[in-house]
Amino acid sequence: MPDPTLHTAALAALEGVINRALALDSRSGEQLGRLEGCVFSLDCTSPPFRAFLLPGVDGVALAGHWDGKVTTAVRGEASDFAELATASDPTATLINGNLTLEGDSAPLIELQKILAGLDLDWEAPLVDTLGDVAGHQLAEAFRGLFSFGRMAHKSLERQLNEFIHEEARLSPPRLELEDFYHDVGALAERSERLEAKLARLRSRIERLKS
Template identity: 65%
Template sequence: MTAATDPTLRTAALAALEAAINRALALDPAALQALGRLSGYVFAIDCTAPALQVYLQPGTNGLRLMGHYDGPVTTRVTGVASDFTQLASARDPAAALINGQLILEGDSGPLIELQKILAGLELDWEAPLVDSLGDVVGHQLAQLLRTAFTTGGNLSRSLARQLDEFIHEEARLSPPRLEVEDFYRDVQALEQRVERLQSRVNRLRRRLQQATG
């Protein structure tokens, strides 16, 4: 069972990452020009662990990151965070897609081009993350992202676990799993009590109808 991320923090994090990418693109005219050739494409990233959905829309002025998008999607990729990290930092993205665990829907060509453009950027994660999320949370998340994207595509299970724990516990981007499980147990118990109460009401209604019939 996955928990939904906090919309406010998710929006802030996406804005920070978008700013980091576009700052790097502004310093790399060739990369920005290459990105402009992908105008009109939209890429959907469906991360299942931790649960997060992001849409990427390249353009001549940079890259947009969106939490919601209602239009047609060129390519949709589904998988866990560690699989996306491996793709993002892979030297051969086509091989990473073929040999990895990601599920791909749509055209892989534009996605591979986008990966090559972004992989060549020198990203400053910390400044925009600190601006959006504060010193402590921004610095911690920046450290995790730096580690993730400098492992040559070999993101360890421990790092993936650290990222998941950070999202759930440190940044509170989503509730801890135990809290979610407790919540759903409470909901199920409430449903059972409501069902029992409804049964009692039905029995009383039938008795009343028999008494007055």
């Protein structure tokens, strides 16, 4: 086992920040208290990091080592955890996502819903812990992570739209397509007019012949 000092210190700092943020929402203690006694094993493969999360009325406790029974064990990459944390439908994310789950999924879904439903202000506890500049920047990152779920769909749709139309030119942009349809329509009208004109001329020639 590598020197546990740094890992333990990191968990202690993270636990402090999370609990100070949770304390700012008065509903958090009561809601997390419903999960008291549950132990969640969080095994992040990239970047490698392992922790055990124990919710309770006082917030959450984070531990690097746990000998006892685990309620739910989740394993995956950081992006997979972020996807679950921000999912509007955590059940679907667990079924369709890349996270590997062992144990009872219901408490994990309950935890996700509690945390996602809380209006957490990360800035104050982070600034207290890390100072103004680093704290603000990290709070922005947290804020980004937690608002990701709400914004991700719109943002992804917009960016994918731009990429397909403007960057990769896999499909023409809407305005270009409308111009094209307009031109095609105009050409069709001109063709029809030409055809009508030709028909009139043909009938005039027939009349002159007879």
